[in-house]
Amino acid sequence: MLSVKHLIDTYSLTADDITQILDTAKAFEAVNNRDGIKKVPALRGRTIVNLFLEPSTRTRSSFELAEKRLSADALNMGGSTSSVVKGESLADTIQTIDAMNVDMFIVRAKLAGTPIKITENTDAVVINAGDGKHQHPTQAMLDLYTIREHFGHLDGLKVAIVGDLAHSRVAGSLAPALRTMGAHVTLVGPPTFQVDDPTWFGCEQTWSLDEVIEDMDVVYMLRVQLERMEGAVIPSRREYNRMYGLDIERANRMKENAIVCHPGPMNRGMEINTEVADCARSRILNQVNAGVLTRMAEMYLLLGGEDNGISA
Ligand code: CP
Numbered sequence: 001m002l003s004v005k006h007l008i009d010t011y012s013l014t015a016d017d018i019t020q021i022l023d024t025a026k027a028f029e030a031v032n033n034r035d036g037i038k039k040v041p042a043l044r045g046r047t048i049v050n051l052f053l054e055p056s057t058r059t060r061s062s063f064e065l066a067e068k069r070l071s072a073d074a075l076n077m078g079g080s081t082s083s084v085v086k087g088e089s090l091a092d093t094i095q096t097i098d099a100m101n102v103d104m105f106i107v108r109a110k111l112a113g114t115p116i117k118i119t120e121n122t123d124a125v126v127i128n129a130g131d132g133k134h135q136h137p138t139q140a141m142l143d144l145y146t147i148r149e150h151f152g153h154l155d156g157l158k159v160a161i162v163g164d165l166a167h168s169r170v171a172g173s174l175a176p177a178l179r180t181m182g183a184h185v186t187l188v189g190p191p192t193f194q195v196d197d198p199t200w201f202g203c204e205q206t207w208s209l210d211e212v213i214e215d216m217d218v219v220y221m222l223r224v225q226l227e228r229m230e231g232a233v234i235p236s237r238r239e240y241n242r243m244y245g246l247d248i249e250r251a252n253r254m255k256e257n258a259i260v261c262h263p264g265p266m267n268r269g270m271e272i273n274t275e276v277a278d279c280a281r282s283r284i285l286n287q288v289n290a291g292v293l294t295r296m297a298e299m300y301l302l303l304g305g306e307d308n309g310i311s312a
Pocket of ligand 1: 055056059060
């Protein structure tokens with residue numbers, strides 16, 4: 001059992017919560033990697049609503065796959081296909097769906113705070129699948145899973161989170177989760193992208209990627225959130241790439257066993273170059289695979305799945 005009813009952010013999770021999620025995801029790996037039927041009855045009879053009010057490829061498809069793997073019944077709703085476009089408030093939409101006796105809402109929203117608001121209008125469990133600049137906790141769990149798979153542990157690792165820190169719900173979710181698990185976090189970005197108070201995360205912050213890259217076990221490149229910027233805060237795509245982009249020359253200076261991560265979608269040639277995104281150090285597709293496993297684990301644990309599911 002997790003110590004939280006809903007999964008809204010990572011700073012509410014204890015080390016034990018995170019370990020449970022990662023260990024349960026590991027147990028689901030055998031199901032997901034089967035040649036035959038990739039399905040267990042763990043959430044049979046449970047109804048999960050996927051409410052995606054903002055575009056998503058990875059998160060949405062991995063939640064849908066995870067629900068199928070767990071035998072849950074899924075209801076898919078998007079912003080443009082619900083009565084929200086006719087002027088219905090989100091609270092009324094949630095109460096309407098809630099009246100149909102569903103068990104869980106998975107919520108992706110442009111507006112920060114939407115998932116927590118939804119918890120006030122339903123007794124169902126809510127998972128935040130990314131809300132504005134606020135949080136993306138399920139991304140952080142798949143990141144931790146991927147890193148732990150490579151190193152066998154998280155404590156003591158040195159992780160650089162590089163790029164658009166100020167606009168990034170990924171950084172805001174990953175940094176606290178890494179700190180909870182005993183990793184050291186260095187935030188790297190140009191002054192216009194830096195966070196106001198990195199001590200809130202218990203992190204260090206620097207503007208120079210070149211000064212820290214050789215010391216890092218994980219270099220986690222953030223997508224430059226062009227759609228969330230109000231005005232030009234970077235000089236140009238090429239200049240950003242020269243100062244903060246992970247090119248092959250920088251990647252070759254990393255420790256022998258160090259890895260590269262990115263949450264996707266990537267701006268190739270901006271924060272990461274193609275030869276690095278596709279190189280042996282890259283764990284980007286491992287992250288995508290881990291998304292199905294960790295989301296299975298989160299839904300299973302939050303819905304109080306019985307042990308019959310994992311081994312069946
Ligand atoms: N990383 C991530 O959240 O990607 P999507 O926006 O495609 O879901």
